[in-house]
Amino acid sequence: SIGIERSYEPCVYDKQVALTNLRNYASELAEKLSYGNFFARTVVLKIRNTEFETITRRSKLEHATNQAIEFYEAAKELFEPLADSFLSDGIRLLGITATDFTEAEFENVDLNLFSS
Numbered sequence: 001s002i003g004i005e006r007s008y009e010p011c012v013y014d015k016q017v018a019l020t021n022l023r024n025y026a027s028e029l030a031e032k033l034s035y036g037n038f039f040a041r042t043v044v045l046k047i048r049n050t051e052f053e054t055i056t057r058r059s060k061l062e063h064a065t066n067q068a069i070e071f072y073e074a075a076k077e078l079f080e081p082l083a084d085s086f087l088s089d090g091i092r093l094l095g096i097t098a099t100d101f102t103e104a105e106f107e108n109v110d111l112n113l114f115s116s
Contacts, residue, residue: 001044001097001098001099002029002032002033002038002040002097002098003029003044003046003095003096003097003098004025004028004029004032004095004096004097005025005046005093005094005095005096005097006021006025006093006094006095007092007093008091008092008093008094009092010090011049011050011090011091011092012087012090012091012094013087013088013090013091014087015083015087018079018083018087018091018094019076019079021094022072022075022076022079022094022096023068023072025075025094025095025096026068026069026071026072026075026096027068027072029068029071029096029097029098030066030067030068030071031068033066033098033101034066037103038066038101038102038103039064039065039066039101039102039103040061040064040065040066040071040098040099040100040101040102041060041061041063041064041099041100041101041102042058042059042060042061042098042099042100043058043059043061043071043074043075043078043096043097043098044056044057044058044059044096044097044098044099045057045058045059045075045078045079045095045096046093046094046095046096046097047079047082047086047091047093047094047095048091048092048093048094049085049086049089049090049091049092050089050090050092051089052092053089054093055082057078057082058078058099059074059077059078060100061074064100064101064102071096071098075096
């Protein structure tokens with residue numbers, strides 16, 4: 001797995017700040033996967049409050065990807081049901097992890113350069 005997570009001091013209480021951070025983490029994650037030519041099928045959200053209560057949620061994607069927008073959308077969907085309770089207490093840690101990797105597959109195509 002490859003993940004990006006950050007601890008906050010002070011804690012995050014603003015939903016837009018949390019979503020912006022998730023968007024940034026999704027971009028970092030996509031960059032790391034693209035560099036290794038990997039695609040992930042599962043996105044994991046990790047969130048911790050000031051009481052150190054930690055919850056992880058995972059989402060299986062329809063297809064393997066290394067695109068930031070797909071990681072962000074999956075993480076946002078996982079975050080939404082938890083947002084109010086965690087934001088009221090304060091988010092101490094937030095992160096995204098990609099798992100269930102596949103390598104990029106390329107199709108072999110014969111090209112006849114001299115056909116008319």
